[in-house]
Amino acid sequence: xxxxxxxxxxxxxxxxxxxxxxxxxxxxxxxxxxxxxxxxxxxxxxxxxxxxxxxxxxxxxxxxxxxxxxxxxxxxxxxxxxxxxxxxxxxxxxxxxxxxxxxxxxxxxxxxxxxxxxxxxxxxxxxxxxxxxxxxxxxxxxxxxxxx
Numbered sequence: 617x618x619x620x621x622x623x624x625x626x627x628x629x630x631x632x633x634x635x636x637x638x639x640x641x642x643x644x645x646x647x648x649x650x651x652x653x654x655x656x657x658x659x660x661x662x663x664x665x666x667x668x669x670x671x672x673x674x675x676x677x678x679x680x681x682x683x684x685x686x687x688x689x690x691x692x693x694x695x696x697x698x699x700x701x702x703x704x705x706x707x708x709x710x711x712x713x714x715x716x717x718x719x720x721x722x723x724x725x726x727x728x729x730x731x732x733x734x735x736x737x738x739x740x741x742x743x744x745x746x747x748x749x750x751x752x753x754x755x756x757x758x759x760x761x762x763x764x
Contacts, residue, residue, distance in 0.1 A: 639738065640738075641656070643731055643734045643735070643738070654694075654697070654699075654723075657680065657682070657690055658690060658693060658694055658699075659727060660680055661676060661680060661690055661691070661694060661700075662694070662699060662700070662716065662720060662723065662724055662727070663724065663727070663728075664676060664679045664680065665700065665714060665715060665716050665720070666716060666720075666721070666724045666728075669715065670713045670714065670715040671713065671714050671715075672705075672711055672712065672713060672714070673687060673688070673691060673712060673714060676691070676714060691714060694720075698717055698719050698720075699716065699717060699719055699720035699723055700714055700715070700716060700717065700720055701714070701715055701716075701717050702714055703715065
């Protein structure tokens with residue numbers, strides 16, 4: 617990679633991240649409901665666990681960019697709500713794994729549908745070819761980031 621390419625990618629990330637938080641991340645605020653009033657970070661954690669299946673607390677913290685103290689409070693609240701369970705890793709009993717409970721899985725289904733509806737509203741005026749290009753770009757970005 618050239619220095620110019622690195623600067624271009626850095627500038628695109630620096631432009632993308634605030635836009636992500638302004639346009640998409642705020643949707644997590646709107647998915648709260650009376651049946652389980654989770655905060656934005658609790659919703660994000662639940663979605664990460666749904667995608668990963670199981671995760672160590674430190675792995676979850678890296679996905680959410682949260683420090684240990686804040687993450688511990690977040691995980692404890694999800695445990696108390698019955699949405700997440702903590703279990704020993706069968707391969708290494710010193711490790712703890714977090715996963716969704718059946719109530720957590722049901723909660724994810726409701727939240728996922730709510731997020732999908734909000735995305736449909738957000739992108740309602742975007743022409744189909746642009747949406748397809750956007751989805752293709754996201755797929756490429758995710759694939760490249762996974763390969764790093």
